[in-house]
Amino acid sequence: MIDISHINVTLVGFGNVGKCVLNVMLQDHHRSFNINILDPDPNISGSLRDLGHACMLAKRHEIIWNSQEAFESADFIIFCAGRAIPIGANRSFALDENRKIVQDVFHNFKAKADPILIVVSNPVDVISLEILQASKLNPENILGIGTIVETLRLTHQLSLVSGIPPSEIDTLVIGEHGETMVPLISNTFIKGIPVSKYLEEHLIRDCIYETRRAAHRIKETQHAAFYAAANAVIHVFQSILTQESNPMPLSIYHEEDGVFYSVPIKVTKGGNLLPIVLSIDTDELEALEESKQKIRLISGVGGAGVEMSQVNK
Numbered sequence: 513m514i515d516i517s518h519i520n521v522t523l524v525g526f527g528n529v530g531k532c533v534l535n536v537m538l539q540d541h542h543r544s545f546n547i548n549i550l551d552p553d554p555n556i557s558g559s560l561r562d563l564g565h566a567c568m569l570a571k572r573h574e575i576i577w578n579s580q581e582a583f584e585s586a587d588f589i590i591f592c593a594g595r596a597i598p599i600g601a602n603r604s605f606a607l608d609e610n611r612k613i614v615q616d617v618f619h620n621f622k623a624k625a626d627p628i629l630i631v632v633s634n635p636v637d638v639i640s641l642e643i644l645q646a647s648k649l650n651p652e653n654i655l656g657i658g659t660i661v662e663t664l665r666l667t668h669q670l671s672l673v674s675g676i677p678p679s680e681i682d683t684l685v686i687g688e689h690g691e692t693m694v695p696l697i698s699n700t701f702i703k704g705i706p707v708s709k710y711l712e713e714h715l716i717r718d719c720i721y722e723t724r725r726a727a728h729r730i731k732e733t734q735h736a737a738f739y740a741a742a743n744a745v746i747h748v749f750q751s752i753l754t755q756e757s758n759p760m761p762l763s764i765y766h767e768e769d770g771v772f773y774s775v776p777i778k779v780t781k782g783g784n785l786l787p788i789v790l791s792i793d794t795d796e797l798e799a800l801e802e803s804k805q806k807i808r809l810i811s812g813v814g815g816a817g818v819e820m821s822q823v824n825k
Contacts, residue, residue, distance in 0.1 A: 525593025656763030
């Protein structure tokens with residue numbers, strides 16, 4: 513059981529996402545965070561000094577650097593280490609390098625607690641599986657931010673096209689965090705009205721296209737997309753702490769498929785993660801199967817998934 517008033521967090525990787533996540537955490541004036549930054553880059557020392565000064569506003573948080581003991585005792589591990597993906601490349605570009613980072617980080621890892629591990633690094637579905645295999649943690653404790661970002665992007669695009677505030681738009685994207693993402697148009701509503709009755713079909717197609725192209729458009733003027741990912745991490749983190757959430761797509765381990773991919777999840781009282789079963793159209797179901805097959809191919813999963821005997825219970 514996590515003491516939600518005093519929480520031990522390890523951030524693995526201190527690039528743009530890690531810095532954004534930490535900066536938001538420091539705004540919490542109700543809980544105390546011991547935050548361990550796991551990153552071998554000596555050039556982050558100035559940033560850590562700067563953020564250490566920022567801690568003095570709340571006077572309740574502490575930042576430490578590269579503590580293996582704190583890593584193994586963490587209540588939450590946020591894994592955002594990895595190579596940046598250049599414009600024009602897909603999320604599998606950095607796969608081999610990011611897999612190696614996972615192996616290096618968890619080589620001597622022996623968890624002393626039962627941490628929740630939130631994965632950001634791309635390709636997030638594949639890296640989540642790599643972390644499961646390397647860490648030997650309980651599969652239920654490993655969550656990729658998955659298609660939360662695509663859901664945010666689709667919501668934003670639908671709002672722009674319809675002129676309706678995002679608060680009155682409900683949509684979900686599931687499957688792969690990548691090119692085979694599956695927008696659930698059958699479960700998309702604007703002001704409670706099915707989107708197919710609110711927008712013309714070509715406008716819906718345009719929204720989906722812009723959602724798929726969003727990362728490329730961001731990288732035309734910014735070297736990486738990270739604000740939405742960082743906010744997605746904080747949303748998942750806070751939902752688990754408060755033990756409540758609206759449905760959100762998270763990449764979780766599916767034993768029957770042997771891989772991670774995103775499905776709608778609700779955090780219930782007690783901190784349990786409850787997958788939500790939705791009725792979806794046949795074409796969406798077929799697209800989800802295609803998405804799963806792509807993840808299996810990239811993950812190198814041919815038969816059964818990770819044996820439960822290989823992970824800590």
